[in-house]
Amino acid sequence: MMSSNENLATLFNPTGALRASINVGNPILARLDESGRAAGVSVDLANAFAAQLGLLLELRVFNSAGESVAAVSEGRADFGFFAIDPVRAEQLAFTEPYVVxxxxxxxxxxxxxxxxxxxxxxxxxxxxxxxxxxxxxxxxxxxxxxxxxxxxxxxxxxxxxxxxxxxxxxxxxxxxxxxxxxxxxxxxxxxxxEIRQAMGVPHAYGKEAAERLRQFVEQAKASGFVAEAIKRHGIVGATVPG
Known part of the structure; x- marks a missing residue:
């Protein structure tokens, strides 16, 4: 019988790898570093979430929010980092915001x-x-x-x-x-x-997956992980909501 964590891991990686959709078009959340790799607050969160599930992470990097949303909505990525919006909510289950x-x-x-x-x-x-x-x-x-x-x-x-x-x-x-x-x-x-940035997963992944993602975001805020990531990447003007 699978453990709870094993079950969640299965929910989040139907293709065998945990795929995070990263938008480098918003430098507050992510950017390409000097080596051309994605880096930033959302990348740090993606790595932490993969580690918590015990899964290897694959980054799917896009230049715009629209492309990033489409990747998750169409099943080409398992979760991503998006501003909360009612149009997007038709396809995605959002956490509470981790940064505003x-x-x-x-x-x-x-x-x-x-x-x-x-x-x-x-x-x-x-x-x-x-x-x-x-x-x-x-x-x-x-x-x-x-x-x-x-x-x-x-x-x-x-x-x-x-x-x-x-x-x-x-x-x-x-x-x-x-x-x-x-x-x-x-x-x-x-x-x-006010742009409320959250993590999101397709509704098709089910309520259990959405709740697990929500819990992860709340833990990341409460532990200071998000605030530390903002400071580490030199981001100014973004706040962590309570």
Whole structure:
């Protein structure tokens, strides 16, 4: 008879290997290091979860959130790290968030925009990363502005400048970095959304697998593992929710 842990291991690796979907398009969570390997908070969590289950880990690395979500939803990976969103929740069972970051707007220095309430107006073009959490959110929330989609989150500002758009939307830290790449840009004060990053597993894996993943995240937060990983990777502006 299989032990509880052996049973869970079977649930999480139907193909014989535990496959984690990693999005390196969000540098708060993961990035490619100098050797070209994925590294970051989500990679550390993936390794810790595999170790807890006693399984070898395979990383499936993607450049965008949309690709990363699709890999898990379509069975090409067993779990991943995503911003919680109701559209994604149709396919995935989410844990509680392990880190919270901010979604913000960026404009040119000479833009007339002073606050985020001015953005949703007819004739305004907002650039977002295709399939990102803030793409899904703004698609629902913006009633008048037009959305243009960049291939990935790190290319949002490049697309914003190339298209002559009015506003770029993204993760605050990425946009702050982009202001160092391109002079003459500024962030609007305040955030337009709070991005709650969680781990997720397909609903098809069952409630037991989803509960085990949830327990792992809560343990990782309570033990200080997530906070230590954030500090170790030099991440600024991300908080660990209680």
């Amino acid at each position: 970051i901010e979604g913000c707007y960026l404009v040119r220095d000479d833009s007339h925009f002073k606050d985020i309430a001015q953005v949703d107006q007819p004739g305004i073009e907002v650039v977002v990363g295709k399939g990102s959490a803030y793409d899904l959110y703004l698609t629902r929330e913006l009633k008048h502005a037009t959305i243009t989609r960049s291939p990935t989150s790190p290319t949002v500002v490049d697309t914003f400048l190339a298209e002559g758009a009015d506003v770029a939307a993204g993760v605050k830290q990425q946009l702050e970095f982009d202001t160092t790449r391109f002079p003459g840009l500024r962030l609007l004060p305040e955030r337009f959304m």
